Amino acid sequence: MNKYLAAAIIPAIAGMSGAAYAADLPSRMAPSSPPPVFTQAPIYSWTGFYAGINAGGGFGNLGRGASSFGKANGALIGGTVGYNYQINQFVVGLEGDIGWSGFNASNTLPGPIFMRGTMNSLATLRGRAGMTFDRALVYATAGYAGGNVRSTVIDTTIPAGFSNNGWRNGWVVGGGIEYAVTPRISVKGEYLYTQIGNDNNSVISTSNAGYRGSIIRTGLNYRF
Template structure:
């Protein structure tokens, strides 16, 4: 074979190889760029345990009424005491404490249970003198001091994403001190009684809570609490006749306004797609 034929055969072979490689490359699919991962947060939910603290102010109301024994005071004297000693004092002051609870969210509706306990401060007293004509020199004094407040309440609310509006009501417990005294004969003979008592009652209220992060929320609420009647008896004074005791009935209620901060365990799960 001549050199010319050998050269032409090499060129033909090279051309064939080039055409084959080009055709094979054209048959391969183009490589697409990889998709970046997308992170999507689950919708916010109020479901879960929470714990927190609160502070606020309370306005108590202690309405006292008396029932003097007519045996020692006479019918007219007892009626005179009862008419002029009834009245109301308003212990009020700072309150603060903590709470713990759990919420369940179903669509936009939230139900839950909360327990809380608070220190309360505030004392109020009232002094009455000169009971008309029959008892002009007698002195009656009553006071009420609030000390402790606790509740156990279900909550039912409506959630608008991170805002929760709710109503609540349930059991309420308070510790209060009631003091009563009566001084006869220009207050020279004084009989007194004081009771430190724990009262069980009921409470209702409304509130609003807002979650400013997945775990932290702030709330504001108002509660009204009623603790019913508590009765104690001022004994006979030293210079009074037999049967001169005076029963005093205290009707005690509370109005409470407070704000709080809660930490909720858990939070929305972040999903990767």
């Protein structure tokens, strides 16, 4: 009986020892790879100085009310400088621009009275405020506008001629969208409504003749 019991116990002990020895051996299985790490792309910041160019066109009126020189349509091109400061999704800033404009208008009244006006430059200094959607900025803008206006009236009934040439001051309001194509370069499109000088006086005169109308333009800016 003891022989049979020993024959059964010895193999069992040998099997347990082999299993324990195998557990102590280093595993030949390749270690599992670590889970992938996802990093969030950096949020675009609009804070900083920038400079660029702008170009577009306008349509409105030149003159002084009853002495309107007529519809003034023309092109414009100029340079832009500015600074933005971003707070969370909100951006505030200051932007200025100056350039050439080719706004011309002419009119003839009974008499005849010949009238002609030209605005050959445009400048603005505006505050901007808007909201960002990462690389897109939607903004409103308002501030100062000015331009050089030249006007001439020739009245053949007197006869007499009048001319005036000078810088006119006014205001501007509008809005636009700007998009950052790269971390340094952005493009924009904007609409502005402006009144420069005084085109709502009924007196037929060349003094302080101005422009009232709309401006649509695009721009390309570089950020420092």
